[in-house]
Amino acid sequence: MTTTTNVHGTMLRPGDDGYDETRKVWNAAIDHRPAVIARCSSPADVAAALEYGQVNGLEIGVRGGGHNYGGAAVPEDGLMIDLRGLDQVVVDPATRRARCGGGATQAQLDAAAQAHGLAVTGGTISHTGVGGLTLGGGMGWLTRAHGLTIDNLVSAEIVLPDGRCVRACADEHPDLLWAVKGGGGNFGVVTEFELQLHPVGPMVHLGILLWDAEHAGEGLRVARDVANGLPRDAGAIIVALNAPPAPFIPQEHHFALCVGLFVVGLSSADAHATLLAPARAVPPMVDFTTELPYCALQQLLDEAAPYGAAHAYNRALYLDDLTDAAIDVLAERLPRKASPMSLIPIFSLGGAFADVPDDATAFGGRRSARFAVNMDAIGPDADTMAADRQWVQELWTALLPHAGGPGSYVNFMTEYEQDRVRAAYGTAKYDRLAAIKAVYDPDNVLHRNANIVPMR
Numbered sequence: 001m002t003t004t005t006n007v008h009g010t011m012l013r014p015g016d017d018g019y020d021e022t023r024k025v026w027n028a029a030i031d032h033r034p035a036v037i038a039r040c041s042s043p044a045d046v047a048a049a050l051e052y053g054q055v056n057g058l059e060i061g062v063r064g065g066g067h068n069y070g071g072a073a074v075p076e077d078g079l080m081i082d083l084r085g086l087d088q089v090v091v092d093p094a095t096r097r098a099r100c101g102g103g104a105t106q107a108q109l110d111a112a113a114q115a116h117g118l119a120v121t122g123g124t125i126s127h128t129g130v131g132g133l134t135l136g137g138g139m140g141w142l143t144r145a146h147g148l149t150i151d152n153l154v155s156a157e158i159v160l161p162d163g164r165c166v167r168a169c170a171d172e173h174p175d176l177l178w179a180v181k182g183g184g185g186n187f188g189v190v191t192e193f194e195l196q197l198h199p200v201g202p203m204v205h206l207g208i209l210l211w212d213a214e215h216a217g218e219g220l221r222v223a224r225d226v227a228n229g230l231p232r233d234a235g236a237i238i239v240a241l242n243a244p245p246a247p248f249i250p251q252e253h254h255f256a257l258c259v260g261l262f263v264v265g266l267s268s269a270d271a272h273a274t275l276l277a278p279a280r281a282v283p284p285m286v287d288f289t290t291e292l293p294y295c296a297l298q299q300l301l302d303e304a305a306p307y308g309a310a311h312a313y314n315r316a317l318y319l320d321d322l323t324d325a326a327i328d329v330l331a332e333r334l335p336r337k338a339s340p341m342s343l344i345p346i347f348s349l350g351g352a353f354a355d356v357p358d359d360a361t362a363f364g365g366r367r368s369a370r371f372a373v374n375m376d377a378i379g380p381d382a383d384t385m386a387a388d389r390q391w392v393q394e395l396w397t398a399l400l401p402h403a404g405g406p407g408s409y410v411n412f413m414t415e416y417e418q419d420r421v422r423a424a425y426g427t428a429k430y431d432r433l434a435a436i437k438a439v440y441d442p443d444n445v446l447h448r449n450a451n452i453v454p455m456r
């Protein structure tokens, strides 16, 4: 192998100190061994790494937070471009904007923004990378109040596969800015995201109601009704799971199969209490409310999704409504899962998410969808995960007739089959993305993602 370029960050190869630790990703099922890991800490490093990979014929993966279920960041025998050295977050409280490094985690962005009482929509697990999360869309507790993360993306600094470093914004490369708002890591390596922030917290209100599996149908219906009636300044996730052994759950309910409703209120405690009250029409087995700092909310679920500790697989669908028929499918199939770690989080959309026209961003999903259903097989070992992988696939198939199509959020896809990627974007958006891909990455160098094949 020959190298023609100089990556200033460290290059790691098999056998080097730190190689094994650095190639690990969130999903323990991924055990890929790249030929080279380029640890980058500047756009110049990224440009050099991209050139190195292409000159040496290596498949290239880009690593932000390492949360991609399928291990897209870690090519076997290829080059992993590790962005963790690009993790600076600079907040300007006057303009309420953050400049966030392409390899920063959600925790780093949240901490920097909350130092000024600000936040932007992000994921619900704090060790998720802002990079992959944003490029696919980015949904979390603030989606109804402030839209997806991409709806707050003002500009992006991007290193293109040909080595040029460009800023995509309203005035420069607007097509590229549009494409990275949902089109994934297809077009270049983003070294900096400029994000619009909003006043949030610092204290927010959380309510968690859980219903036992015997009352799963009733629980899901009342959770749906509450979610559908929420104002914009509240976010919700409906979930089917085994109750975690968390301090706020009485010990006798630890690991009990159940369904739940998490409601986050961004205004007063009284307003939050009013939102939750109707959900108690079906008496919950766990009823917990608290006030907590926004950053603590963002870390609340971290222990339930520990890094590198479990094998995972997922599939997802959008629902225009969580109909009684869809709830029947969920309630009937929930008990068939084998692993207590497997779960079905259902993100409540609407509000600011629905304000954005479908063609304003490249987001893979329709803005009319009210729920994004993520079906997660998670197990301590490969066998348990394999059983629940089948559970997920069967559940996905059973839910499909209620979904209005197989398109799903690209950030909740372990496998990127071309038909499902195309379905996620729809033909018009996919074709527009393919034309932009042909301009910025005509050789499809960056293909380890929900791949947009360059238009010929």
Ligand SMILES: Cc1cc2nc3c(=O)[nH]c(=O)nc-3n(C[C@H](O)[C@H](O)[C@H](O)COP(=O)(O)OP(=O)(O)OC[C@H]3O[C@@H](n4cnc5c(N)ncnc54)[C@H](O)[C@@H]3O)c2cc1C
Pocket (backbone or CB within 6 Å): 025, 026, 061, 062, 063, 064, 065, 066, 067, 068, 069, 071, 072, 073, 083, 102, 103, 122, 123, 124, 125, 127, 128, 129, 130, 131, 132, 133, 134, 135, 136, 137, 138, 139, 140, 184, 185, 186, 188, 189, 190, 191, 305, 411, 412, 448, 449
């Ligand atoms: C436990 C868990 C919880 C999650 N919760 C949420 C949630 O609440 N909301 C939500 O919306 N999603 C959620 N996700 C999905 C998550 O958004 C995606 O997995 C996302 O791809 C993770 O980004 P990452 O940078 O951590 O991953 P990585 O595996 O590092 O990157 C994934 C892909 O993104 C691209 N990429 C990453 N950074 C860059 C960059 N700077 N420039 C160019 N390309 C880049 C690359 O193609 C890379 O292969 C969750 C995932 C997990 C595992």
